[in-house]
Amino acid sequence: MAYGKKIIDHYENPRNVGSFGTQQEIKERKDVGVGLVGAPECGDVMQLQIKVDDQGNIEDAKFKCFGCGSAIASSSLATEWLKGKTLDEGLGIKNTQIVEELSLPPVKIHCSVLAEDAIRAAISDYKQKNGIQTADEAHTH
């Protein structure tokens, strides 16, 4: 299968790999939202973190992904897109945009879904830490 330039670039040079601290630190930091998600169909694990400034803008984002190239590229792209966005704008990122940008084949669409789930989980975690109501609070954890 032929993969596009963009996905290979993100896979070979993933952007923003890392963490804003140890697991304990990022759990406690109020300016950091952490989204930890997994895909039981393949066993991939992805953690995405956002760092939010005083104005409520996402100033930085990082990720760690133990998964296939498409999952790594999807989360790498997600961190790039998140930077500079507001929380609401971040929630506006859809997996279909990731699919389009990276030209993901149909069998890899679930990787982009995982990235979108990670974004939502990270933003939800930040909101919860800071007492901001979320529309879907009832069924996130």
Add this chain to the structure above:
Amino acid sequence: MSADPFTLLGIGPGFDLDRASIDRAYRARAAAMHPDLADPATAEEAAGASAALNDARATLADPERRANALLAILGGPDASADRSLPDGFLMEMMDVRQRAEAECVTNEGHARWERWADERRESSIAQVSALFARAFSDGASGALLADIRRALNAWRYIERMIEQLDPDHADPM
């Protein structure tokens, strides 16, 4: 819908199968339906049946795939329908994968994490075996099938780690 691998091989559904009995059943079935490739009228159908038999053997020979096939027969959910995991499992996996990544730079560290993952595979097999035994003796309640699904979901992460620890493993894109 194609028949399940147990039916195809004529093996009674169960989790605790040894390789020898799977191979024996396979050889018996394969001999009985050897594709007559000389006859173009039936060659395609025979080749298809032969491929299905091979798939069935491969599925049953792999404990994780066997467990998933068995759960489907019992009417349990697949991973997409029920994505639940044991409490704290994903956090533990993230932690383990990060530590393993840092320590696998040495042969000794790599061997240690391979042992860790192998032990978790063995405990997954034991756990799933006990759950299926209960399902067959006490009946497959929805709650029990959900327990099996949860155990299989966690097991997948362990298998994924084993795949990626293999130095010859090339991750597909």
